[in-house]
Amino acid sequence: MILGNLHLKSPFILAPMAGITDLPYRRLMKNAGASLVFTEMISANGLDRNAARTRELLRSCREEEPLGIQLFGSEPEVLGRAAAEISPFGALIDLNFGCPAAKVIRSGAGSALLRDPGRIGRITAAVRKATPLPLTVKIRAGWDAASINCFEIAAIAANEGADGVVLHPRTRSQGFSGHADWSLIRQLKNTLSIPVIGSGDLFSAADAVRMLEETGCDAVMIARGGLGNPWLFEQAGGLLSGRPVIPPEPAIRHLVVRRHYQLQVETFGPGQALKQMRKHLGWYSRGMRGGAEFRARINRLDDIDTVMAAVDRFYGDLNQQEMAK
Numbered sequence: 001m002i003l004g005n006l007h008l009k010s011p012f013i014l015a016p017m018a019g020i021t022d023l024p025y026r027r028l029m030k031n032a033g034a035s036l037v038f039t040e041m042i043s044a045n046g047l048d049r050n051a052a053r054t055r056e057l058l059r060s061c062r063e064e065e066p067l068g069i070q071l072f073g074s075e076p077e078v079l080g081r082a083a084a085e086i087s088p089f090g091a092l093i094d095l096n097f098g099c100p101a102a103k104v105i106r107s108g109a110g111s112a113l114l115r116d117p118g119r120i121g122r123i124t125a126a127v128r129k130a131t132p133l134p135l136t137v138k139i140r141a142g143w144d145a146a147s148i149n150c151f152e153i154a155a156i157a158a159n160e161g162a163d164g165v166v167l168h169p170r171t172r173s174q175g176f177s178g179h180a181d182w183s184l185i186r187q188l189k190n191t192l193s194i195p196v197i198g199s200g201d202l203f204s205a206a207d208a209v210r211m212l213e214e215t216g217c218d219a220v221m222i223a224r225g226g227l228g229n230p231w232l233f234e235q236a237g238g239l240l241s242g243r244p245v246i247p248p249e250p251a252i253r254h255l256v257v258r259r260h261y262q263l264q265v266e267t268f269g270p271g272q273a274l275k276q277m278r279k280h281l282g283w284y285s286r287g288m289r290g291g292a293e294f295r296a297r298i299n300r301l302d303d304i305d306t307v308m309a310a311v312d313r314f315y316g317d318l319n320q321q322e323m324a325k
């Protein structure tokens with residue numbers, strides 16, 4: 001899989017997720033087998049204003065390389081300036097033309113741009129001119145069911161120098177409801193000469209491999225399916241090579257959760273780590289025996305050490321049940 005001059009070791013990529021794909025999460029997922037990881041979407045306007053909170057999102061480290069940086073905005077010049085400025089910090093730039101959040105749309109960015117293909121062309125051209133890095137665009141199927149225009153948008157981006165297109169085949173109106181229409185990924189792959197990366201409804205290794213096979217896309221992006229389940233990357237790689245999917249033992253799960261916690265504390269300190277880990281612990285314990293009680297317990301605790309003691313007990317119990325089998 002090649003995007004511009006970037007060679008990826010596998011077709012399984014970590015999708016950008018605002019509020020989730022912070023540095024600790026990316027390091028964890030990289031370690032779990034993601035071939036490329038993405039920052040949360042970063043505001044080009046925020047970079048222009050030199051906002052500290054925006055800049056903080058660019059924090060990185062060698063372990064997570066290669067890093068994809070995703071930008072959002074609506075003004076070609078501002079996005080061009082932002083791309084030039086961040087180029088030394090990443091290996092690839094992605095432009096967000098798909099975010100359905102009302103606040104982003106009000107600013108004329110994200111999926112609002114799907115209604116203005118000309119502007120998408122001008123933004124892509126400006127960013128292409130501003131950076132030597134590989135460039136991708138991430139789009140949705142269209143604004144709504146009556147205006148599916150991902151083929152037109154992808155062709156414009158390719159024409160203006162994009163090295164790849166990521167398609168999440170839901171419309172803006174759909175938000176996250178219904179199903180991603182994978183047939184649009186297949187159609188796009190059949191019509192576009194640059195690589196196509198598929199996104200949407202990859203909740204298991206089998207889903208990830210099936211998307212590759214059914215659509216012929218060059219790579220897939222894993223988003224919600226990886227929450228609490230970093231093993232998905234290795235499982236998908238194994239399945240693609242014909243190996244069976246083996247769920248991790250409780251002891252392995254425990255180690256990974258502990259590592260996640262350690263990375264959070266190292267990066268943000270205990271207060272912020274607790275906030276983030278509470279969310280992740282909810283996902284890690286999903287579908288596990290005693291998970292609901294565990295979640296209720298940790299939601300009553302407000303100190304990271306007691307929360308982590310509860311984590312140790314939860315996985316200790318799971319481990320004992322496993323041994324008793």
Ligand SMILES: Cc1cc2nc3c(=O)[nH]c(=O)nc-3n(C[C@H](O)[C@H](O)[C@H](O)COP(=O)(O)O)c2cc1C
Nearest residue numbers: 015016017018040041138168199200201202223224
């Ligand atoms: C919490 C959350 C935050 C997201 N943030 C972003 C984002 O910042 N940029 C982006 O391009 N897509 C974002 N997405 C969309 C995902 O990258 C992905 O395309 C989408 O979730 C479909 O994949 P899935 O069904 O496997 O989750 C986000 C999705 C979720 C669930």
